[in-house]
Amino acid sequence: MKRTIAVSLFAAGMAMAGGALAQAAVGQAAPAFSGTDATGKPVSLDQFKGKYVVLEWVNPECPFVKKHYDSGNMPSVQKYAADKGVVWLSVSTSADGDRAGKSAAINEWVKAKSAMPAATIMDTGGAIGKAYGARTTPHMYLIDPSGKLVYAGAIDSKPTANPADIKTSTNYVIQAIDESLAGKPVSQAVTKAYGCSVKYG
Template identity: 80%
Template sequence: MKRTTIASSLFAAAMLLAGAAQAEAVVGQAAPGFSGVDSAGKPVSLNQFKGKYVVLEWVNPECPFVKKHYDGGNMPGVQKYAAGKGVVWVAVNTSPEGGDRGAKASAVNDWLKAKGAAPTATVMDVGGAIGKAYGARTTPHMYLIDPSGKLVYAGAIDSKPTANPADIKTATNYVVQAIDDALAGKPLAQAVTKPYGCSVKYG
C-alpha cells in the first residue's frame, strides 16, 4: 500500500509540474513577472514599470507577418501612439539557447532602428523563459498589462490574419482598441483574440 501511495503521489506531482510548464498568462489574472537583458545590454524587468500600462510584443525580424507590420511603418506607428498615451512598450525576441547572444541582440537592435521602431525596451529572451511564462505562440503575439499588474489583453495585433500589408488599412487594430478602452476606463471590446503569425522558436 505504501509503495502504491508513494507512486501515486509522485505521479500526481509530476502531472502538476507538467501542467505548470504548459501554463500561460491568463487575461484577468496577474501577469507573470520577468527580468532579462535588453538589446542594448541593460537589465529590464516588468516590475520597473509598475503603475503603468505595458504592452508586450513578440517580435522576429525574419517573420513575414512581422515584416507586414514593420515595413509599412504600422507597428512603429502604434508604438509611438502608445508612448504618447504614456504606455510602456516592451518588444520581446524569443530564441533558443546557443549562438552568439551579442550578435543576436545587435541584429535585432539594428533592424528595429532601421524600421523607425520605438519600443521602450527590447528584451532578448534567449532560452524562452519569458515566452513560456506568457504562452507566446506567434510573432507577433501581443499583451496589455494594466498598472496593477493584471493582464487585460492577449492575442493578435489586428483582425486581418494575413502577411499582406494592404490588409492593415481595413483591419481593426486590437492593441490600439485595448489601449483606448483601458485608458477610458471601459471594458475592453476584445480582451482575448487569436494570435497569428510565425511560430515562436523555443528550440
C-alpha cells in the same frame, strides 16, 4: 484506487506539460519577469509599476512581423502607445545561440524600421515567453497599472502576411489601450494570435 491515482498523475503530468506554454490568464496578475535588453541593460516588469505596458513578441525574419514593420504600421502603433504614456516592450525569444550577434542585429533592425520600443528584451532560453505562453510573432499583451493582464492575442483582426489588409483590420492593441484608458473593460480581451511560431528549442 491505483487506477484513479495513475489517471490523476497522468492528468497532472499533461497539465504541467501543457502549462509550459499555457497562456497567461487575462484578468489575473501578469507574470513577473526580468531580463536583459539588446543594449545589455537589465529590464524587469517591476520597473513599470503604475503604467500600462505592452509586450510584443518579435522576430525580424517573420513575414507576419515584416507585414507590420515594413509598412510602418507597428512603429506607428508604438508611437501611438508612447503618446498615451504606455510602455512598449518588444521581446525576442530564442532557444539559444549568439546572444551578442542577435542583439546587435536586432538593434540595427529596430533603428532601420524607426521602431519605438522602450526596450527589446533578449529572451534567450525562452523563460519569459514560456511564462506568458507566447506562441507567435507577433503575440501581443497589455498589462494595466495594477499589474493585471487585460489583453492577450493578435495585433489585429486580419491574420495574414499581406500589408494591404492592415487598413481594413481592427487593431486589437489600440482598441485595448483606448478602452482601458477610458476606464472601460476591454471588449475583446482574448483573441487568437497569428504569425510565425516562437522557437523554444
